[in-house]
Amino acid sequence: MIDSYIALDLETTGLSPVEDRILEIGAVKVEGGEIRERYEALLNPGIRISPRIQELTGITDEMAAAGKDTRMAVAELVEFCSGLPLLGHNILFDYSFVKRNAVNFGLKFEKEGIDTLKIARMLLPDVEHKSLTSLCCHYGIVHERAHRAVDDACAAMELYQRLQREFPDSPEELFAPRPLIYKAKKQGPVTPAQKGYLNDLIKYHKITVDVSMDTLTKNEASRLIDKIISTYGRILR
Numbered sequence: 001m002i003d004s005y006i007a008l009d010l011e012t013t014g015l016s017p018v019e020d021r022i023l024e025i026g027a028v029k030v031e032g033g034e035i036r037e038r039y040e041a042l043l044n045p046g047i048r049i050s051p052r053i054q055e056l057t058g059i060t061d062e063m064a065a066a067g068k069d070t071r072m073a074v075a076e077l078v079e080f081c082s083g084l085p086l087l088g089h090n091i092l093f094d095y096s097f098v099k100r101n102a103v104n105f106g107l108k109f110e111k112e113g114i115d116t117l118k119i120a121r122m123l124l125p126d127v128e129h130k131s132l133t134s135l136c137c138h139y140g141i142v143h144e145r146a147h148r149a150v151d152d153a154c155a156a157m158e159l160y161q162r163l164q165r166e167f168p169d170s171p172e173e174l175f176a177p178r179p180l181i182y183k184a185k186k187q188g189p190v191t192p193a194q195k196g197y198l199n200d201l202i203k204y205h206k207i208t209v210d211v212s213m214d215t216l217t218k219n220e221a222s223r224l225i226d227k228i229i230s231t232y233g234r235i236l237r
Contacts, residue, residue: 001164001175003033005087005114006080009152010094011057013045017096017184019220021045022070023059025077026149029084030157039080040150042067046215057147070215074101078109085112085177089132089156092180100184104217112177116159119174123167135159187217194221201225205232 007028014020022043029037042059044067054060067073077098088094091113102109120130127138132155136143141158145151164175195213198221202209209224216224 001172002085002114002177004031004084005177006030006084007087007153007157007160008081008091008094008098009088009149009156010097011053011059011147011149012097013047013049013053015093017100017182019223020097021047022074022097022101023049023053023057023064024067024149025073026151026153027077027080028150028153028157029080030087033161035154035157037080038150039077041073041076043070043073044068045070046212048210070101071105074098074105075107078102078107081109081111085114086180087114087116087156087160087177088153089115089135089159090117091115092182095180096182096184099180099182103184103186106186111180113180114160114175114177116156116163119160119163122174123163123170132156132159187219190214190216190218190221194218194225198225198228200235201228201232204235207232 007030009026010022011024012020013023023045024043025039025041027039028035042063044064049059049061049064086095092115095111095113099109117130120127120135124130127135132152133143133146136155136159139159139162141155141162143151143155190213198213205228211224
């Protein structure tokens, strides 16, 4: 059975790796079945956090504002994960956010992964709810800070080890890492022309936007421009 990997979990501002951003990273390096090292970082996403996400995670705008720069944190995580497969509950979700940012920052992040959600679906068909929190309750795994990244990463690790012990006769490939596939195209940063036009739109319509202009990609800037124009109209000369 696999006993060396990186257990990874992210908290994000939403569910879309294209439109949303990483809010918190939690990763633990497991070697020989034991935690050897941890990486955790709160990130400044450059946008306001919705009330729903603040309630879910307990992470406020004020906390995030003091967080790390995303480029720095993603680079540190990529280095931390070097040489080991990833493990997580619905690991492709977390991988997709990291991969998209890594590509934008010119970093390689091709990984294999172990998904405890998929394993649980195979081995626990009679357990109705298979969220990480529900499965921790099912097995009595201590999980005090659900929806905080490093705590969720540790919980996924403990769930994986518990499933290994409970189902020792399961096919070995069920617990083995598999290639994680997520295609991401590099997105360039917002252009000076886009920033200038956005500032003109904001001043003209006397509105505020809940995003730091310097954190936008070209695609995000285009979507924001289209949203403002569709809502408030174009600048009339």
